[in-house]
Amino acid sequence: MKLESYIVADNIISPLGFSSSENFEQLKQKKTGVKRLESSELSSEPVCAALVDTQKLNSEFAKLTTNNIEAKEYTRLEKMVLLSINDCLKQNSNIDITSKKTLIILSTTKGNVDLLDPTLASKFDKKRVYLWETANVIAQHFINPNKPLIVSNACISGVLAIILGKRLLETNQYDTIIVSGVDILTRFVVSGFQSFKAISNEVAKPYDAKRDGISLGEGCGTVVLTNKVSSIKYQVSRIVVSGGASSNDANHISGPSRTGDGLFLAIDKTLKESNIKASEVDYISGHGTATIYNDDMESIAITDAKLAAVPMNSLKSYFGHTLGAAGVIESIIGLQSMRENTLIGTYNFNELGVTMPINIIKNTQAATVNNCLKTSAGFGGCNAAVFFQKVENN
Amino acid sequence: MEQKNYITSLCSIKNGIVSLDGVSGFSDKSIDGVDFIKAAYKEYQLSYPKFYKMDNLCKLAFVASELLLKNNPLTKKYASQDIAIVIANSASSLEIDTEHQRTISDKNNYFPSPSVFVYTLPNILIGEIAIRNSIKGENSFFIFDKFDAEFMSSYINSILDSSKAKCCITGWIELYENKYEAFLYTVEQQEGTLKTEHTAQELKKLYNH
Numbered sequence: 001m002k003l004e005s006y007i008v009a010d011n012i013i014s015p016l017g018f019s020s021s022e023n024f025e026q027l028k029q030k031k032t033g034v035k036r037l038e039s040s041e042l043s044s045e046p047v048c049a050a051l052v053d054t055q056k057l058n059s060e061f062a063k064l065t066t067n068n069i070e071a072k073e074y075t076r077l078e079k080m081v082l083l084s085i086n087d088c089l090k091q092n093s094n095i096d097i098t099s100k101k102t103l104i105i106l107s108t109t110k111g112n113v114d115l116l117d118p119t120l121a122s123k124f125d126k127k128r129v130y131l132w133e134t135a136n137v138i139a140q141h142f143i144n145p146n147k148p149l150i151v152s153n154a155c156i157s158g159v160l161a162i163i164l165g166k167r168l169l170e171t172n173q174y175d176t177i178i179v180s181g182v183d184i185l186t187r188f189v190v191s192g193f194q195s196f197k198a199i200s201n202e203v204a205k206p207y208d209a210k211r212d213g214i215s216l217g218e219g220c221g222t223v224v225l226t227n228k229v230s231s232i233k234y235q236v237s238r239i240v241v242s243g244g245a246s247s248n249d250a251n252h253i254s255g256p257s258r259t260g261d262g263l264f265l266a267i268d269k270t271l272k273e274s275n276i277k278a279s280e281v282d283y284i285s286g287h288g289t290a291t292i293y294n295d296d297m298e299s300i301a302i303t304d305a306k307l308a309a310v311p312m313n314s315l316k317s318y319f320g321h322t323l324g325a326a327g328v329i330e331s332i333i334g335l336q337s338m339r340e341n342t343l344i345g346t347y348n349f350n351e352l353g354v355t356m357p358i359n360i361i362k363n364t365q366a367a368t369v370n371n372c373l374k375t376s377a378g379f380g381g382c383n384a385a386v387f388f389q390k391v392e393n394n
Numbered sequence: 395m396e397q398k399n400y401i402t403s404l405c406s407i408k409n410g411i412v413s414l415d416g417v418s419g420f421s422d423k424s425i426d427g428v429d430f431i432k433a434a435y436k437e438y439q440l441s442y443p444k445f446y447k448m449d450n451l452c453k454l455a456f457v458a459s460e461l462l463l464k465n466n467p468l469t470k471k472y473a474s475q476d477i478a479i480v481i482a483n484s485a486s487s488l489e490i491d492t493e494h495q496r497t498i499s500d501k502n503n504y505f506p507s508p509s510v511f512v513y514t515l516p517n518i519l520i521g522e523i524a525i526r527n528s529i530k531g532e533n534s535f536f537i538f539d540k541f542d543a544e545f546m547s548s549y550i551n552s553i554l555d556s557s558k559a560k561c562c563i564t565g566w567i568e569l570y571e572n573k574y575e576a577f578l579y580t581v582e583q584q585e586g587t588l589k590t591e592h593t594a595q596e597l598k599k600l601y602n603h
Contacts, residue, residue, distance in 0.1 A: 044501065044504070109515060110491075110514075111486075113491060116491060116492060116495040117495065117499065118499055129488065130484065130485065130486070130488070130537075130539070131486055131537040132484065132537050132538055132539040133539075135537075136539075147538075147542075149536065149545070150536060150537035150538070151534065151535070151536060151537075152486055152515070152516055152517065152535050152536075152537050153515075153516075153517040153520075153533060153534055153535045154515045154517050154518075156533075160533075160534055164534070164549075167549075167552060167553070167556075170552075170556075171548070171552055173548075187498055188491070188494065188495060188498065188514075191494075191497075191498045191504075191506040191511075192494065192506060192508075192511035192514065193511075194506065195506040195507055195508045195511055196508045196511065196512075245532065245558065246532050246533045246534065247475065247530055247531065247532070247533065248479070248520065248521065248524040248529060248530050248531070248533050249524075249530070250474065250524040250525050250527075250528045250529055250530050251525065252525070253512060253518050253521045253522065253525070254508070254512045261530075262530060265475050265530060269558075378515075378517075379512060379515055379517075379518065379521070380515060380517040380518045380520055380521030380533075381521045381524060381525065382517060382520070382521065382533045384533075
């Protein structure tokens, strides 16, 4: 019998809040975390981005470590992950993070890349900038006995990490998988996207006729998956990861394919694995970076997959593009939409401006949401999709 | 539905030696560090204009993949979406990250460049291999402190066993601080000339060879 991957806890750390429900509440009230920042640390010119308040991060983190004897220094990125995982553990006492059957998967594009900056470099050991060391620090904090897995595959990392978690649960090597996606805003990343001239001067406008670039963001999302039915008995609504796939456009390293065939392939494989027809999909959480080419490409892939009528949104104008965290954070909002039967309107979306007519949600609304297709795409021509479904309690 | 998977071709590039299917090829230990990659590119008369735009990590991946796939042309045997590419390393893209950081650390000498920044993700090398060979299947880039034969063999076998791909280009592509190492191989469900099953044990033997 195939082992299912149930979601048993989740958390979002973002400028909009430090829990999933807090974040969802802000979205329902159409509040965005993206602001115009004048921070010389990030950029010499003002930049629109979603930044987690450092004071709040540090004060929440201080509460977490008061009972901890070890006075270890943690980086900004590590603090977000530790807070996020800690919140998940509090939600469900059946999660045993110290078990040999529990594995942590970290999804990140750049990890502690801020430590390359000469002003920060001296504060930590040189090896802390290696992603595996970051992951080790996190696993050691929670006394998890397994070597963590790290996925670093551009902006599809988060979705890939969830798919990987599901696949590992199917082999029963583990019974619990903790997937954390995280990236922080740094001068490194901001300057790079500025050099591409990819950043909008305003809050990003996904799928809109007037869209002109991305907004960056930072944060952490964590989902805990399990194949143990005993861990889910108190869950009100049960959600499983029922399929997922990745693909490559084989077209260009920094631009999406014009035909959308790579993303189509990932969606098609995902729906087939989930045993679901396009007409049965209730909601699509798109990638929607608000660049001209990405959003056009998505509209073509979605149309080719016969999903053009399905309500779809992008959350990039709320959270900014959180890179390695995006797939996890946006999936969690999808889970909240399923739990609350509420679809979130796309902030800053006014008039459809993509190649094919797709059904972008403008205003937050009540709807029956029994499932969610999350899609993503990234540099290197990569695409990924994952499907979440409610299952009957029995 | 337990079936066997096999290592069907192998290319390694390290310490100034190229080796194909376990047989030593081009070697020149007098060439310092990463310059050996360019020397190998010339030695094997590879020709791909984009090669010169790539960062060193992608150059290493490119040369290894060209030699591997010349030996075993997977794209002639399989549909583009059935070929997976799963790569791992330790230093991610830290080599080019350091270069990008250098362009932004000094406010009076600030010159970030998109042609550098685009390579500051390790999976770009998967994209380069995919573009060169029109490969559209599964993609994943993992980071480990060192080559993890257990994980790589069990994960690749699981995606082949569950029909998520029919074959896979996989291995270890590492380059940082003038040290480099490529260990790239193909996995298929038919036994090839190497007659080597894709198990952690066999993989360790080949890797440590």
